[in-house]
Amino acid sequence: MKTTIYRLLVTVLLIPSLTMAQQSDPDATQSFGYAGLQYLSNNVYLGRKDSAGLSYITPLIGYHHRSGFYIQGGASYAPASTASRIDVVSLEAGYDFSLGSQFNGGFYAGKYFYDASSYAIRSEVNTSAGAYAQYDPGVVSLEAGISTQLGSATDWVAEGGLSREVDALDNRLSFTPGFKFNAGTQNFYDQYYKHGRSRNVHKRNRNGGGGATAVIQVVSANAFTIMDYEASLPVKYETNRWRLTFTPTYFIPVHPATLKVNNVLTSEALQNSWVVQLEAVIKF
Numbered sequence: 001m002k003t004t005i006y007r008l009l010v011t012v013l014l015i016p017s018l019t020m021a022q023q024s025d026p027d028a029t030q031s032f033g034y035a036g037l038q039y040l041s042n043n044v045y046l047g048r049k050d051s052a053g054l055s056y057i058t059p060l061i062g063y064h065h066r067s068g069f070y071i072q073g074g075a076s077y078a079p080a081s082t083a084s085r086i087d088v089v090s091l092e093a094g095y096d097f098s099l100g101s102q103f104n105g106g107f108y109a110g111k112y113f114y115d116a117s118s119y120a121i122r123s124e125v126n127t128s129a130g131a132y133a134q135y136d137p138g139v140v141s142l143e144a145g146i147s148t149q150l151g152s153a154t155d156w157v158a159e160g161g162l163s164r165e166v167d168a169l170d171n172r173l174s175f176t177p178g179f180k181f182n183a184g185t186q187n188f189y190d191q192y193y194k195h196g197r198s199r200n201v202h203k204r205n206r207n208g209g210g211g212a213t214a215v216i217q218v219v220s221a222n223a224f225t226i227m228d229y230e231a232s233l234p235v236k237y238e239t240n241r242w243r244l245t246f247t248p249t250y251f252i253p254v255h256p257a258t259l260k261v262n263n264v265l266t267s268e269a270l271q272n273s274w275v276v277q278l279e280a281v282i283k284f
Contacts (some may be wrong), residue, residue, distance in 0.1 A: 035061045036243075036281035038074070044273050045121040046157070046182050047228025047253025048189060052082055054120055060281075068096045068106070087120060089113045104134040124191035125151040140164045143180065152195060153187035156224065169237075176234045183226045186257060190218035193259075219258040219265070228253045245279040 036059070043054040057079060062072030071093040078087040094108030109129040114120065130147025140162045149155040161180025167173070193216040232249040256268040 029066060031064065031066045032283045033061070033063045034281050034283045035059075036279060039276075039278040040076075041276045042273065043120050043122075044251050044275050045188075046184065047230075047251045047270070047273070048121045049271075049273060050119045050121060052119060053080065054078055054083065054087070055080060056087065070094060070096065083117075083119075085115055085117070087115050087118050088123075102136050102138075104136075105132060107131040121192055122149075122188060124153070124195055125149045125155075125188055127151065130157075143178075149184075149188055151188065152191040153221075155185045155187050157182060157184035159183070161230075172238055174234075174236045174238075176236070177232070178234075179229070179231050181226055181229050183224065185224050186218055186221040186227075189257060190221035193218060214261050215263075217260040219260055221257075225255045227255065241283050243279075243281040243283075245277070245281075247277040247279075249275045249277070251275065 038056070038058040038060060040056040040058070042049060043056060055078065056076040058074045058076040060072060060074035062070060064070040071091075073089070073091045075086050075089045078085060090110060090112050092108060092110040094106055096104070096106040098104045107129075108131070110127065112122075112126050112128075114123040114126070127150040128147055129150075130145060132143070132145040134144075135142045141164065142162055144158075144160045146156065146158045149157060159180055159182045161178055163176050163178030165174050165176045168175075229252040230249055231252075232247055234245060234247040236246075237244045251273040253270040253272070256270050259266050259268055
């Protein structure tokens with residue numbers, strides 16, 4: 001009952017939303033297509049990551065209509081020696097809008113097709129839907145959101161934070177320091193151990209001559225709690241046709257999960273992470 005009340009309060013106070021990894025511009029007055037290439041140094045989700053590390057190189061293509069509707073697709077290649085494959089293909093669509101000069105919002109839905117051998121933390125999620133909201137009174141921008149993550153199990157994830165954009169070079173260059181938190185349930189993490197990590201560690205051990213894989217379960221995976229804090233400093237350079245973005249992010253995971261490993265209780269080992277994302281996009 002307490003968890004349900006807390007979830008409802010978070011939903012009302014944060015305004016439904018989840019900022020997408022690649023948002024279209026809600027201020028655009030013309031329709032346009034775009035294509036790009038993105039590099040992610042490590043796949044970290046809600047502060048959690050696989051011990052092997054998983055970087056992505058992702059070509060993407062999309063279309064943004066002047067009404068605010070958009071669609072985007074991408075295929076993420078994992079160059080690591082333990083992966084070296086197209087690890088996930090994603091399709092996303094949504095609607096962005098603005099109310100005056102201070103409020104932006106939007107809705108989205110995404111479909112994800114992970115390789116059967118993927119050991120990405122989020123690999124047991126195949127569908128997501130949510131919304132985001134952003135209010136900028138002029139000092140700092142307040143951001144919030146909520147989403148549902150569907151797959152082997154269902155999760156709710158909420159976020160809230162603030163940022164401040166600083167422009168230079170006639171608004172072509174911008175720096176946007178920001179800080180946010182993510183909160184949610186951990187059913188995805190439980191499924192990652194049951195069907196993702198356990199399965200694939202077993203494959204890696206078997207191929208390398210290793211032994212049996214431990215049976216791992218996340219205790220109270222349905223509990224809603226703060227998962228991590230994130231500090232980032234996106235640097236963007238944009239012209240009429242090109243956009244180049246460099247985003248370093250520092251992840252601080254909190255509230256370690258209680259794990260049952262072969263029926264023995266233990267605490268999850270958490271580790272802070274630096275992740276870098278590089279992106280180049282051209283409009284046409």
